[in-house]
Amino acid sequence: MAVGSRVLNAIERVGNKLPDPVFLFLWLIGGLIVLSLVGAGLGWSAVNPVTGDTLKAESLLSAENLAQLIIGMPQTLADFPPLGIVVTIIYGASVAERSGLFTTAIRGALLNAPRFLLTPVVVITGMVSHHASDAAYVVVIPLAAVIFAAAGRHPLAGLAAGFAAVSGGYAGNLVPGAQDALLLGITEPAAHLIDPSYSVNIAGNWFFIVGVVIVFTPIVWFITDRIIEPRLGKWNPEGATASVEEKAPLTPGDKRGLAFAGLAILGMIALWVLITNLPVSPFVDPDAEAAQRFNPLYKSLAAFFAITFFVSGAAFGIGSGSVTSHRDLVRMMREGLVQLAPYLVLVFFAAHFVAMFNWSGLGPILAINAAEHLQRVQLPTPLLLISVVLVSCFFDLFVGSASAKWSALAPIVVPMFMLLGISPEMTTAAYRMGDSVTNIATPLMSYFPLILTFAQRWVPGFGLGSLMSTMLPYAGSFLVAGLTMVALWVALDLPLGPGVGVHYTPPAPATAAQFPADGGISGPHAPPEPAAAGAAKAPER
Template sequence: MALGTRILNGVERIGNRLPDPVFLFLWLIGGLVVLSLIGSGLGWSAINPVTGETLVAQSLLSRENLEKLIIGMPRTLADFPPLAIVVTIIYGASVAERTGLFNSAIRGALLNAPKALLTPIVVVVGMMSHHASDASYVVVIPLAAVIFAAAGRHPLAGLAAGFAAVSGGYAGNLFPGSQDALILGITEPAARLIDPTYSVNIAGNWFFIIGVVLVFTPIVWMITDRIIEPRLGQWTPPAGANAPTTKVENQRLTNEQKKGLAWAGLAILGMLALWTLLTLMPGSPFIDPEAEVGQEFNPLYRSLIAFFAMTFFLAGGAYGAGAGTVKSHRDMVRMMGEGIAQLAPYIVLAFFAAHFVAMINWSGLGPILAVNAAAELKTIALPTPLLLISVVLVSCFFDLFIGSASAKWSALAPIVVPMFMLLGISPEMTTAAYRMGDSVTNIATPLMSYFPLILTFAQRWDPRFGLGSLMSTMLPYAGAFLVAGLTMVAVWVALDLPLGPGVGVYYDPPAPQAEVSAPVDSGITGTAGPAEPAVVAGTGVSTK
């Protein structure tokens, strides 16, 4: 057995033995309780260099923390930012999805693609389809195969390009959406462990995700046309009643669907006009005249959550009215309910993730670990690009075993985000590096939840196409994405490019609110000594 096959088989065995992410969080909470007992007993502590506050480890079994855990359990869940953000957007997105708006928009974009630009259009549409959630997998990927076949090209090349764009390009898009709201919503409470006033908005990675589209599109285009399709060879349509159709006409939009898209377009233009008016009018709620230069539009960026929710809702309703998929307002209410019902697995996960994040804050261990780890990294003096490359690689590794992006980030963010803030790296940049790593290895692991579905799509065109065939087809994309992703993160930092409106690579902490003179321990090493601690310049971490 080849070494590569043995490695992949080993990864599969390990991944299959992992519990559900819900129970992973239960294990993490159990370990956190034990660690808090040890830390409080040994007097672990550090100084928050942003607030000047002395951070001391607290036992999670203390009376105060038990009251927070048990009595405040509903509030802990309600205060978990990603939950409210995702539910808000899903109210609108579920209408857009269930009326058929997303499906028809994707099909319309792909079916009208010029043959010479077929591959790049499939890639861009695939990345844009992330706004459609699961529809991106069940519409873009099989439809790409049909369109390639109709154009006289190998359908599995189209399927591979679609899969690479939808899953491998998961970090890319032209506009922020629910995924940005979810991931950056997890980033904000993690950042507030160090800076309680820090605010993250849905547009915090906007320019970066556009960059992913610009970098990944030519990569998929080249690999598909120059490597994958020649390797697949000439495709001969299978005969028989079960052969998949290659007629694009069977996928064409009806007149009603075209009418629905036109009405949806008018609804989107109306929302854009409304938001422009609210921004430009005197006394606009979207502009803070008292904010610092460059921060005055933060309310506008934070309003994008409501904007996308309302736009999806109105555009979905307009499409449904035009296409005939909505007969009354009750249909739209039902669709919203179905969307929330589909969100149930995430709500279950969010309950445990919310308590893990809150308990890290109550125990003080997250900030203490971040402060001391930042001090150690500062002594090593690694360049900023290498620090962020390490985030990409760690994210890639965990992605081989845990598919949920929000589950991984909920566990990593409370440690990684504060630690990198203390090294002068913005929470948004750390988040962007994580998203890049989470994206690139999706297409190479059979543990990815949609991998069996993609294999089923492929076997419609070639029954002999097995798991190994799909993995070997997607590995060139994954390898190229990893190299490009690491390079892109390093270049972004080196050039100090903006990540989004008003958001940069680096974090400049405000001056400490108060001087701290009480003796504290050097970190996770033992009890506090009697002498005044020295403070490492730039970090506020006390050392003996």
């Protein structure tokens, strides 16, 4: 225990010395400028094996790049792919959250759970509640403790199960949402460094995130019921400051609101199905290959979720009485955007880092050279992706923001793994797994103090070490299960989402080129040999 405490204290000290993610990106931009000067001066270059273009490192202090940076600053921010998608979804999600739909639906799911299914219901509800953003932490986790106490079980076992699901199972869900739009939106411009025609949609990890729910639910169920709860012992409610009075049943207004919301969701699904099946549907591309025919439908999911959240939230508000006029809806959307302010500040710097990485040409050059060395080592594809999971786990101990880490890593790892025959969606899935499993193992996670406060309401003497020791079995099990899941997903070549697979195939063999004769990719992941290499040209901007 002493060794564990020293390790945790060391992690905490190192993490506290890290700058805010905004300044972390400023440091990265400064380092990138220096690296671009060195690369341009030394003549770094590589041949893109997909397009055949010769890529050269460019100084970010050149007249052209300075003009793009200063004159094009507003456009650079506007062109950041995740920004528009996230803001669009938030317009609807903020109505669903502030009208009370999310919290009431969560309460209803937990309050009505049978005792013997209490743990898995908490877990699945916790993972689905990721659509409610931060509300998942402040609603699901304390409510899980209340429900367990009301069922005669130790409330901290419920709190641990809820925390494990909401935070450790962050990669899992039953349907895509804002987090998918955000991360896969960052993935697409990274993929464009190698293949400018590559298209990513928010359904690209759909089957994978469902798989996380299926795999992690029995793990949390077993650990909670067989390890954590017996270890906590019999709960003595004396001295607890929380009360089961918090387990308030749903009111008639709540039930009426949920009924209205359910009908609204069914109506939206019916509408999308109807539009998809029209003779000339905007959601179907009849000229595309079979696997790509429904890409417009997948791309419409951002709008679908935004409109569905808005309509169902408004329907709930009308039914429950929390919405009395259209002004309430406008206020809820406005409040949702206000809470998005920290993300908008971070996005400004992340967008410029990603754009400048593109302008410098260093991303594909580093990726091509790294892919060349990895190909020489001949590591199996599962091991390559396991390395992404482990790197993501490590960085997650210090930097909590999933989008901040992915904005920095994606321009390197996505094109590098594309050159090794791994799809951008698979690389994103591996990153998400690593980013998820260690959330509950680090006291640097922003909600860790809040969870500790929730625990102390039931057991006043419950400390940081107690919470860490409670959550470590989940984190360790999640890590092993996550690594196994990623490896098996690749080995079995399972689909990641509709029309999306594990492997990446270059778009046109006739335009591909090998690496130069002094070193190149060969073997099972090698791109097809080209007819001729293209003329020297700066990377896609």
